[in-house]
Amino acid sequence: MPELVLGIETSCDETGVGLVRGTTLFADAVASSVAEHVRFGGVVPEVAARAHLEALVPTLRRALGEAGVRRSDIDAIAVTAGPGLAGALLVGTSAAKAYALALDRPLYAVNHLAGHVAVDTVEHGLLPTPLVALLVSGGHTSLLLVDDVAHTIRTLGATVDDAAGEAFDKVARLLGLPYPGGPVIDRIAADGDPAAIAFPRGMTGPRDAPYDFSFSGLKTAVARWVEACEAAGRPVPVADVAASFQEAVADVLTAKAIRACREHGVGDLLVGGGVAANSRLRTLAEQRCAAAGLRLRVPRPRLCTDNGAMIAALGARVVAAGVTPSALDFATDPGLPVERVSL
């Protein structure tokens, strides 16, 4: 029987504890401090770190309760070592080290981004290889070529300025909508016309890097459009702006992901990260994958946002691949590149 892996995730504002055996999810307990960040319009590191500190032990107890297991049933521990907020990462890794020492179990310090890929194993089974993964969240926008999620991942491209989720947050701010911007823009866009305004598609020129992204110019274009509207004394058609902005983001993300699959001869695309919960991105990815003859994997929204299950799922792959456990004195790395799946 495969090992029961405990996964601990504290890279941003969600305290996540998951339990996975092989590709079976036994528990996925998450405590979010997002409500505490709303007044700032984003995550504040020290607020997040303090919230993790308060939430970690109760969240772990909840995960054990959900799975109906005891601490002594845990065979291995996986924890996010980066990328993420420095103070937040420290809380999770300190806890993981303490549990590993106290329970005398091997510890695996793993990569948050690889976790967003590996989490799909608990929903759709083992990953095909190779696989192209499009990871989109508040802090990251990357296209990855995944040969083996346990140890071989290559970055094909990434954002050169703002992350996709950050663009949602900033456009929401421009439109006077609350933080976080993703869910509220998705909801309001449902009543708007995605073709109402032709917002620019960044980094899609013939000389642009084919797999890199840019969302800063799009944000500026939205700001300009809204300004012009206000200057003319017209009410801002918020739903149309939201829908047209969202269309521009989803269009570029899916077009580049499909191009990456085609040019690398890869038949499977995975979309993960918090922005993968966006309804338009999911729909457009489905349509374009179907048209291109690609198989699409998107975890359910709950698994796309940060959680402990993704780290437990990645830990299960790393353990199964026979990777050497991490030394107890490993250091967190807020800028950990995805190429380093485990430390």
Next chain:
Amino acid sequence: MTLLLPEAVDTRALGTRIGAAAVRGDLVLLTGPLGAGKTVLAQGIGAGLGIERGIVSPTFVLARVHREGRIPFVHVDAYRLGGRAELDDLDLDSDLAESVTVVEWGAGLAERLGAEHLQVALRREPGSDVRTATLTASGPGWAARLPTLSR
């Protein structure tokens, strides 16, 4: 000193001149609304320090340190910082004397990170992509270098 920046390349070029003129311990504050060109200017400053790639928005993580150039480049987004205590929590002081520190949304908060600073106020003209940059030196170090930044 106010400069006209017709296109994004001009904003980047101003940044490159600032980066090329920068010395250890320098503090630069960038102000201006969303879409004013703060990140492009910061990428230019990076280029002036010899960092050609990888300067992306620090919004999500609040502060990024780039060490590939001739001087370490600390890039901060202070938008979400509520006050001095939260700025202190970023623990920036440790690097500042050895680095060039660029703080977006830092006016009114980050001045005390250095004895003097250069403030760059970016503004986008309504209905166009033309930006203006108003450069203000708060001390003799930047005042002496200000003329070299105009062209």
